[in-house]
Amino acid sequence: MAKRLIPLFNRVLVEKIVPPSKTNAGILLPEKSTKLNSGKVIATGPGTCSKDGKLIPVSVKEGDTVLLPEYGGSEVKLGDKEYHLYRDDDILGTLHD
Amino acid sequence: MAKRLIPLFNRVLVEKIVPPSKTNAGILLPEKSTKLNSGKVIATGPGTCSKDGKLIPVSVKEGDTVLLPEYGGSEVKLGDKEYHLYRDDDILGTLHD
Amino acid sequence: MAKRLIPLFNRVLVEKIVPPSKTNAGILLPEKSTKLNSGKVIATGPGTCSKDGKLIPVSVKEGDTVLLPEYGGSEVKLGDKEYHLYRDDDILGTLHD
């Protein structure tokens, strides 16, 4: 059974959204149209302490769709699913329809 | 459909202004006269926290025309349009007519 | 007789959980299914001082199961058992069933 991970500090556990690389009919999509590097926030840490000891909460929350940086993040495997951990200030922004 | 991006922290989403590289009549313009690296601010983050936890707002706002540094910024593709993300302190200034 | 170690500052003494590399019946498990780098917290330091002298306690506690970074940590041998010391902000998160 997969374990549940609660990140520490300002870390954010993200499940990357894998864009479809071919259409339902099986036609391969050009790489360009699949480039957006986004993910879903699965869990967040409590935040980090400022220099005078106040907690600065994490700036994204569970369920957010986020834009991820091209590089960085640590791969984490829980059960048979693959996730990534990011510091919240490495996450570029939140995506909305 | 293109998603909307709300940047985190002091990040600024910019659409670069591509200067015309030839005149309406089709005459190529010399590179020198097209060099100004500017863009339009599409969206900004809420700002960053100072060391004692106060929010320092972003120093540009949506709609501003900004002068961009020669290097830096992360390319972001939303729908079929290309944008760039900058930290607000990497933006050199605002441009006015 | 093994000595007991009380870590200083925000250091955390961790005993790594070695995943079984073969089943009870002796069948070798593929490396992939054993990849999670986790450990049990054996002891923690008191925490570090913030810039204005307040103690920031360590964010994990004895008995926690933690997710460890791929690199880092100092190997420590107490008696004939092997442990690792991590700064608490290098620990990625806590694992729960």
Next chain:
Amino acid sequence: MAKRLIPLFNRVLVEKIVPPSKTNAGILLPEKSTKLNSGKVIATGPGTCSKDGKLIPVSVKEGDTVLLPEYGGSEVKLGDKEYHLYRDDDILGTLHD
């Protein structure tokens, strides 16, 4: 028409003073006598925030003649004129007759 640039933070827009490299009569001046790297302040940013959120204003003002460091500064072209942007703490001093 040239755009007007308002620098951000503690940036200073400077127009470099090009020393005459020959006399009115056309005699070339030796490089030594032309070495002073100075400029005129065209515009300044509002300043930067200190760690506790107070604004620290820029230490030079429009119209000041300033001594510039040998290296550094970003070239900016507005209309057909060339300017340079410096952080105010890179400017060495102000020049007075």
Next chain:
Amino acid sequence: MAKRLIPLFNRVLVEKIVPPSKTNAGILLPEKSTKLNSGKVIATGPGTCSKDGKLIPVSVKEGDTVLLPEYGGSEVKLGDKEYHLYRDDDILGTLHD
């Protein structure tokens, strides 16, 4: 006659505990069983000042048995005895029976 050293700031004077490399009967011990890098605290400095001028005392005290990092520390010779100086935040922890 050997001089006495009072360390400055958060420095700690340590006398390394050299583990026996052979038994009383003269049998060589394998290197593994002698690996623990520990020492006895001989003297400590008063501590360092925090950013707002408060003294942060050293986190170990005279007589403590400490676990030392594999690298670092400055060798000091007082009389014909050899000691090592460490910053207290380089010391990994205290050892107890």
Next chain:
Amino acid sequence: MAKRLIPLFNRVLVEKIVPPSKTNAGILLPEKSTKLNSGKVIATGPGTCSKDGKLIPVSVKEGDTVLLPEYGGSEVKLGDKEYHLYRDDDILGTLHD
């Protein structure tokens, strides 16, 4: 006519004291006896701001004879005289008869 330079921040304008390399009678002095790298303070900046916005004044004043570091400082030419600019915390000390 030479311009007057008022340094910014904690910069100090220094005129180096060139030690006589031969006696009045023309006898060359050995390099050793001329090694002291000193100068006279011509002008100082107002100082720098501390993190909470208080001005920290420059620690030397006009007319002081100062001991300069072997390396560092920016050469500045005003009129036909050569000066050097130093950050006040790069100046080693003041010299007194």
Next chain:
Amino acid sequence: MAKRLIPLFNRVLVEKIVPPSKTNAGILLPEKSTKLNSGKVIATGPGTCSKDGKLIPVSVKEGDTVLLPEYGGSEVKLGDKEYHLYRDDDILGTLHD
């Protein structure tokens, strides 16, 4: 005539104690017995300012015998005597009989 140096900030002027390399009778001493790198404090600066502008005094005083680091310190020649300048936090400790 030799000038007197008053160090700036937390600098400390030290006269190194050169250990006798041979006995009174002219017998060369082995290098090992002369290794302690110590000196006498000749003068100290007033100290450095903390981030909020309070003066942190120098932690050694004139006349102290100090243990010096193996590397570092700037050589200074005053008159025909050779001294060394150290930042007070580079000095390892004070030596007492």
